[in-house]
Amino acid sequence: MKLLMPTVTDFISRQTPKEIISPASDKEKAAIEILMGINKITECLDQIYFSIEMLSGFRKKKNSKMNRHDYIVFMIEYFYLRITSIFDRSLRFSNLVFDIGLPERECRESTIIKNSKIKGTKVEESLKKLNKFTLNFKQIRNQVAHSDAFEDQELYPIRDYYYLIEDDNPGSLNNYKHIFKTRTDRYVHDKKNELTESAEQISDLIHDFFDSIVPYVETRINGK
Numbered sequence: 001m002k003l004l005m006p007t008v009t010d011f012i013s014r015q016t017p018k019e020i021i022s023p024a025s026d027k028e029k030a031a032i033e034i035l036m037g038i039n040k041i042t043e044c045l046d047q048i049y050f051s052i053e054m055l056s057g058f059r060k061k062k063n064s065k066m067n068r069h070d071y072i073v074f075m076i077e078y079f080y081l082r083i084t085s086i087f088d089r090s091l092r093f094s095n096l097v098f099d100i101g102l103p104e105r106e107c108r109e110s111t112i113i114k115n116s117k118i119k120g121t122k123v124e125e126s127l128k129k130l131n132k133f134t135l136n137f138k139q140i141r142n143q144v145a146h147s148d149a150f151e152d153q154e155l156y157p158i159r160d161y162y163y164l165i166e167d168d169n170p171g172s173l174n175n176y177k178h179i180f181k182t183r184t185d186r187y188v189h190d191k192k193n194e195l196t197e198s199a200e201q202i203s204d205l206i207h208d209f210f211d212s213i214v215p216y217v218e219t220r221i222n223g224k
Contacts, residue, residue, distance in 0.1 A: 099220065
């Protein structure tokens with residue numbers, strides 16, 4: 001960020017509202033694109049932590065069909081979608097920094113990590129570690145992305161209870177409200193701890209990735 005901001009700030013300072021926009025130089029265009037690429041990765045990382053934080057934030061809204069079980073599943077699914085997409089964003093960012101020139105849809109492990117511009121660098125090593133880690137979540141991510149909901153046997157009793165309690169005549173089920181609330185609270189607590197551990201691991205991997213790619217960002221900007 002510190003490397004890019006002077007160039008981007010200088011470009012912004014030349015712009016005059018309501019007048020002709022000053023065109024960006026090649027260096028400024030590269031700096032802006034790289035800055036946006038960094039933002040896409042850090043934004044994704046933030047969303048991973050947001051999904052964990054919000055897992056315990058359910059509030060029942062009037063006329064809403066979403067119950068607490070639905071909400072928990074929604075936030076967990078969002079976590080898995082984000083934690084896997086961060087690798088794809090890192091591939092696209094590497095494509096930009098190394099000026100490989102591939103369309104975003106073609107930025108894959110085989111086309112980026114094995115590219116001659118990256119092969120043998122610390123960036124290759126950091127991307128491989130990131131890929132290996134995110135593979136642990138790909139099966140769940142694919143399950144969620146292809147129309148099957150996230151499933152966990154521990155959630156089954158909670159799911160059944162929250163669906164049944166919304167019936168017009170829940171009857172004696174109301175007597176178990178406290179029990180299932182406690183059980184749900186415990187599930188959310190344990191799940192947040194589990195997901196936080198994964199979030200911290202991928203955060204460290206992204207930090208290492210950024211460290212490895214900094215020299216190449218400088219080369220891309222300054223042409224050294």
